[in-house]
Amino acid sequence: MRIRRILAAVIATAALTGLGLTGAATAAAAQGAPSAVTPSECRQGGGMADLSDNTCKGGTHDGEQID
Numbered sequence: 001m002r003i004r005r006i007l008a009a010v011i012a013t014a015a016l017t018g019l020g021l022t023g024a025a026t027a028a029a030a031q032g033a034p035s036a037v038t039p040s041e042c043r044q045g046g047g048m049a050d051l052s053d054n055t056c057k058g059g060t061h062d063g064e065q066i067d
Contacts, residue, residue: 035064036064036065036066036067037064037066038066038067039066042056042059045059045060045061046058046060047060047062050066054066
């Protein structure tokens with residue numbers, strides 16, 4: 001009986017640790033540096049290239065530098 005409780009605790013700890021590591025990896029990937037896009041990539045993402053300040057306005061690349 002005692003072994004079952006210990007085994008259950010070990011499995012639960014391993015599962016929670018795995019979830020924590022997965023969440024940390026996802027958060028790190030989401031915080032990448034803003035990339036530069038071409039004017040056509042900006043338009044394909046649903047935005048409009050504003051060449052006066054070299055940024056993409058709207059869409060999936062909103063606020064990114066135009067290269």
